[in-house]
Amino acid sequence: xxxxxxxxxxxxxxxxxxxxxxxxxxxxxxxxxxxxxxxxxxxxxxxxxxxxxxxxxxxxxxxxxxxxxxxxxxxxxxxxxxxxxxxxxxxxxxxxxxxxxxxxxxxxxxxxxxxxxxxxxxxxxxxxxxxxxxxxxxxxxxxxxxxxxxxxxxxxxxxxxxxxxxxxxxxxxxxxxxxxxxxxxxxxxxxxxxxxxxxxxxxxxxxxxxxxxxxxxxxxxxxxxxxxxxxxxxxxxxxxxxxxxxxxxxxxxxxxxxxxxxxxxxxxxxxxxxxxxxxxxxxxxxxxxxxxxxxxxxxxxxxxxxxxxxxxxxxxxxxxxxxxxxxxxxxxxxxxxxxxxxxxxxxxxxxxxxxxxxxxxxxxxxxxxxxxxxxxxxxxxxxxxxxxxxxxxxxxxxxxxxxxxxxxxxxxxxxxxxxxxxxxxxxxxxxxxxxxxxxxxxxxxxxxxxxxxxxxxxxxxxxxxxxxxxxxxxxxxxxxxxxxxxxxxxxxxxxxxxxxxxxxxxxxxxxxxxxxxxxxxxxxxxxx
Numbered sequence: 001x002x003x004x005x006x007x008x009x010x011x012x013x014x015x016x017x018x019x020x021x022x023x024x025x026x027x028x029x030x031x032x033x034x035x036x037x038x039x040x041x042x043x044x045x046x047x048x049x050x051x052x053x054x055x056x057x058x059x060x061x062x063x064x065x066x067x068x069x070x071x072x073x074x075x076x077x078x079x080x081x082x083x084x085x086x087x088x089x090x091x092x093x094x095x096x097x098x099x100x101x102x103x104x105x106x107x108x109x110x111x112x113x114x115x116x117x118x119x120x121x122x123x124x125x126x127x128x129x130x131x132x133x134x135x136x137x138x139x140x141x142x143x144x145x146x147x148x149x150x151x152x153x154x155x156x157x158x159x160x161x162x163x164x165x166x167x168x169x170x171x172x173x174x175x176x177x178x179x180x181x182x183x184x185x186x187x188x189x190x191x192x193x194x195x196x197x198x199x200x201x202x203x204x205x206x207x208x209x210x211x212x213x214x215x216x217x218x219x220x221x222x223x224x225x226x227x228x229x230x231x232x233x234x235x236x237x238x239x240x241x242x243x244x245x246x247x248x249x250x251x252x253x254x255x256x257x258x259x260x261x262x263x264x265x266x267x268x269x270x271x272x273x274x275x276x277x278x279x280x281x282x283x284x285x286x287x288x289x290x291x292x293x294x295x296x297x298x299x300x301x302x303x304x305x306x307x308x309x310x311x312x313x314x315x316x317x318x319x320x321x322x323x324x325x326x327x328x329x330x331x332x333x334x335x336x337x338x339x340x341x342x343x344x345x346x347x348x349x350x351x352x353x354x355x356x357x358x359x360x361x362x363x364x365x366x367x368x369x370x371x372x373x374x375x376x377x378x379x380x381x382x383x384x385x386x387x388x389x390x391x392x393x394x395x396x397x398x399x400x401x402x403x404x405x406x407x408x409x410x411x412x413x414x415x416x417x418x419x420x421x422x423x424x425x426x427x428x429x430x431x432x433x434x435x436x437x438x439x440x441x442x443x444x445x446x447x448x449x450x451x452x453x454x455x456x457x458x459x460x461x462x463x464x465x466x467x468x469x470x471x472x473x474x475x476x477x478x479x480x481x482x483x484x485x486x487x488x489x490x491x492x493x494x495x496x497x498x499x500x501x502x503x504x505x506x507x508x509x510x511x512x513x514x515x516x517x518x519x520x521x522x523x524x525x526x527x528x
Contacts, residue, residue, distance in 0.1 A: 093472075098152075098432065104142055104143070110488070134453070163424050172446070186228040187227065193207040203407035232393065234393065257327075259292060261320060273415055275414070280412055306360060309353070324339025453468035467525055468528075487513050495527065497525070499525040502523075
């Protein structure tokens with residue numbers, strides 16, 4: 001194709017794309033309404049009816065006193081005296097049972113192990129543990145008080161992200177035997193803010209939960225759990241795809257050769273998602289859009305694989321022009337002839353396209369890991385990929401271009417932004433398993449996990465530099481009848497306790513305490 005030409009639309013679907021799409025196994029996912037502008041009605045009919053949870057939760061409490069208010073420093077303090085950290089790892093949640101828990105009582109004992117506190121270490125499986133990641137053993141004795149044997153499905157929640165999932169995944173055993181568990185992921189647990197850290201309609205920046213009551217607010221009505229356990233329908237509608245291939249650019253002639261696609265569209269009836277594009281101009285007044293990407297150098301990892309696509313939802317774009325530029329600015333007068341690409345237009349199912357591109361994105365992540373750019377250590381098997389893909393679709397449909405209440409953060413429609421943030425966003429995961437409890441007997445269930453500490457970033461001005469926090473919820477969200485609860489401390493010689501409500505007193509040998517079931521939240525904040 002010439003460096004500047006009007007694209008002559010082709011309608012045939014490429015056979016090689018169809019063959020690739022058929023190789024993917026699509027899992028049944030929970031149904032929800034995906035709404036976007038004038039396309040909303042047709043799209044909702046395509047995927048089925050359901051409900052979206054658009055969170056509008058004020059996670060941050062009013063500022064409390066510093067040390068006088070019970071907090072450790074001069075930063076924000078929750079109502080119960082615990083510190084509100086700028087990086088909050090989330091509490092340890094209690095075990096629960098799905099369905100009927102009548103006749104099942106429970107006692108709980110939780111142990112915080114600081115034996116290796118402050119030291120980075122490598123586990124036997126070569127997973128790297130940070131210096132303030134501690135070991136926690138959360139143990140439950142479940143007693144069947146009925147006259148018949150009971151089969152119960154336990155569910156164990158934990159906070160984290162896909163990026164650190166491998167290291168945070170609890171190991172659950174019953175009477176010493178490791179259980180086979182099923183893992184499910186909840187949606188993004190946080191919200192959004194404007195550019196200056198306050199809520200507004202733009203929703204530019206992410207706002208993670210930063211203290212325990214933020215989690216109870218999100219989880220209190222049970223909708224978050226219901227959606228995590230429910231089905232989700234992969235979007236099913238026809239879209240128009242523009243695929244760019246045979247991309248050429250002479251880096252000896254331009255520092256950052258860039259390929260741009262310029263076209264006309266009706267913003268009220270058309271949305272454009274892109275993949276591997278990194279620039280754009282959005283002129284709504286004149287119904288014009290420009291999307292662009294840098295031409296990768298030969299031999300760079302990203303040049304070896306990857307798709308470059310524009311996916312059009314609704315009415316098709318018009319007057320497509322392909323033009324090369326000296327750099328990403330795409331300014332008039334900086335056009336070049338040495339940048340070009342072939343463009344293939346075809347129609348396809350949006351679910352197939354999104355699956356194809358998500359797999360491509362994950363393949364590229366493996367290349368980055370191989371080249372030493374960091375790894376989450378997660379074994380991305382088929383089930384894990386399905387779970388991650390579902391989470392990406394949730395973000396896209398609830399806060400991205402496919403939503404009529406989308407966050408400004410995702411307004412460009414670049415799918416890599418969605419895929420990347422899906423991995424890093426905080427959320428609640430759930431492990432489920434079935435156990436047998438004979439009539440009148442008990443089973444000891446143990447969840448062993450690595451728990452990161454909460455902290456304030458240096459330079460935040462909170463006065464909490466070096467303070468690391470760990471906390472737990474006693475019974476919130478659990479339908480078990482707790483008869484007692486205790487907590488233990490191991491490795492106390494490695495820490496100085498700065499702020500707590502457990503009642504630990506290492507200097508006087510108090511390393512085990514009985515917890516009050518009426519206290520919803522316990523916290524332990526320490527320094528090395």
